[in-house]
Amino acid sequence: MSRRPLREKQRVFWRLTLEGRSRLAAATELGLSLHTAQRWFRQGGGVAPSNVHAKTIGRYLSFAEREEIFAGVERGHSIRLIAKNLDRAPSTVLRELRRNMRQQYRTRSRLEGRPGAHRTAPWDYRPSAAQRGADFRAARPKPALLATNLRLHDWVQAKLKQRLSPEQIAARLAEWFPRDAERRVSHETIYQSIYVQGRGALRRELAVCLRTGRALRKPKRTSQERRGRISGMVNISARPAEVEDRAVPGHWEGDLIIGKNGRSAIGTLVERSTRYLMLLHLPNGGSAAEVELAIAAATKRLPQTLWKTLTWDQGHEMLNHAKISVSTGLDIYFCDPGSPWQRGSNENTNGLLRQYFPKGTDLKVHQPEHLEFVAAEMNIRPRKTLGWLNPAEALEQLLSAAPRQPTVASID
Secondary structure, three states, X not given: OOOOOHHHHHHHHHHHHHOOOOHHHHHHHXXXXXXXXXXXXXXXXXXXXXXXXXXXOOOOOOHHHHHHHHHHHHHOOOHHHHHHHHOOOHHHHHHHHHHHOEEOOXXXXXXXXXXXXXXXXXXXXXXXXXXXXHHHHHOXXXXXXXXXXXHHHHHHHHHHHOOOOHHHHHHHHHHHOOOOOOOOOOHHHHHHHHHOOOOOOOOHHHHHHOOOOOOOOOOOOOHHHOOOOOOOOOEHHHOOHHHOOOOOOOEEEEEEEEOHHHOOEEEEEEEOOOOOEEEEEEOOOOOHXXXXXHHHHHHHHOOHHHOOEEEEOOOHHHOOHHHHHHHHOOEEEEOOOOOHHHHHHHHHHHHHHOOOOOOOOOHHHOOHHHXXXXXXXXXXXXXXXXXXXXXXXXXXXXHHOOOOOOOOOOOO
């Protein structure tokens, strides 16, 4: 099995696939499992990274680059010259040297007078050892800092008992121990040592020393208040079972048809049982307030018994769903993200409506009268799923509670 670092293997894997090798052949050559190769392929969407042939790859130094740094050090090149040859920042090379090398002042190199020798000559650098160190530091999970540094652990614990906050402790460590670089810790590390299971270097009882006194972290937002989510949503999984079989009328699906540049919209409501369509006029766009008024007006045009539930996606036009539910009596349910099939009737109808409202057009030009005309045409279109009845006839049957009888002409 190849001993190359994993990042290098990934770059070589993509190069081999670009050369026409199969995923299995490339994986076998690199000593990888087919599962790993397929995972890399899926993560990249089947497309090789744009920097696969670049001299450097990503933010991390490769083993080949570390060998170039070693060669530059041996030649006595300056930090800036090595960085220029690697197309890296000089600070990247300097950090690499400080992090991975032993200082050994070579008086011979200084005396030889080689150009730039004084800048890198004191360093004894080995790329293989540097790579092992980088791989070790990159490994996760890491042991908690306060679990391995007992002197720092005891000091932080003592300060917590004095009612200092983790941020105050972290800020003053450099002042308390100016010459001891090992006594440094961030306030987040202290919090994690108290709260996070598996990193609990500090006793859980110390949580009472914090100002909140909580033994567990409390998110600033609940799961229903995450940024981008609509507050108080009820998921479609909680919708009554009778909605699924379409046997009981009064369950609706809704959505918006969006116009050019997202600046105009038309609302659509489709009754699941009859596929009856109602269009919502939104002259000022699909804002939450506009949608709320339009839905409330639409529910007054049909008997209240036909308004039981409404299923919508998680668009922000439904921010006022609680107000809509109160004013109309509708129970409103929200689909899962990226799941349009959960509103199949509505999605299908929206596709048919694009014959009247093409994509990329301004929908504000359509007046309420035209929307009524389009809805009427859609509601007299025979549907195979209704046994070739049209939605208007299916709705009429429901309202009259009597099946439609075919008309037979009498012959005298």
